Amino acid sequence: MTNTQQIERQLEMAQNVQAALFPKSRSMSNVDVAVECKPAGAVGGDLCDVFETDGGRTAFVLGDVCGKGIAAGLLMGLMYGSVHSSSWTSSTRDHEDACERLNDLLKRKTSADRFATLFWGYYEPEASTFRYINAGHMPQLLVRRHSNGKVEVLRLEKGGPVLGIVEWGNYEQGEVTIQDGDLLLMFSDGIIEPATASGEQFGEQRLLDVIRESIGRPAADVRDAILNAVRAHVGNDGPAADDQTLVVAEFQHVFDHIFALEESYARA
DSSP states (O other), rough: OOOOHHHHHHHHHHHHHHHHHSSOOOOOOSEEEEEEOOSSSOOOOOEEEEEEEEGOOEEEEEEESSSSSHHHHHHHHHHHHHHTTTTTSSOHHHHHHHHHHHHHHHHHHHOOTTOEEEEEEETTTTTEEEEEEEOOOOOEEEEEEESSSSSEEEEOOOSOBBBSSSTOOOOOOOOEOOOOOOOEEEOHHHHHHOTTTTTTOOHHHHHHHHHHBTTTTTTHHHHHHHHHHHHHHTTTTTTTTTTTEEEEEOEEEEHHHHHHHHHHHOOO
């Protein structure tokens, strides 16, 4: 086997390892989740995961490491391990502390030009509340359609600075009350920054237009509508210039859980 073949084989193995870390589209106990995780190269720098934790909570994670390729992929793996090795979904204080520790880890262990953004949060069905920290990532979106048909968009911005830059980053958890049918949209810049030949980016407004047209449909349909709109905007099916990561999550059975809690309290 030549050196070139060995390198290609190692890249393929790294690609398979990273692909195994990405979540799958599936229906969970409280949410219907549709995912797209597409690195621009063999290995990407986007971090994405959705998983259930103790106590019936659901964790959502999406991050973007500066740069591309193997170096970005290694840093992504470091962050993935940190996210899964701490009990950050236990409480607000645990979440904020975990974010501060992750910032300190990246500051100490990486060069000055290596940093990352991270949006991570968890859904508490017992309180119908989504709690999150946005560490320097672009605002993620919670979309709600009211009974009168009006669509409301909440920008999830609260948190703190980019990870790995500031010596002592202070992070504050934000929260939003969840209603049945709410959509959580998490995405990397590879979703809103693809541009036409003239340089016009897809942008957040086009993203919102697609969501308004497709809200109420299954999460997978909303995901596909967004991806199709991005491809149509760019006008070609060639390789993406940046990692493209998208999570569409529809919160379900919100009122059912509340009623179950009320019944248990009544019996107590």
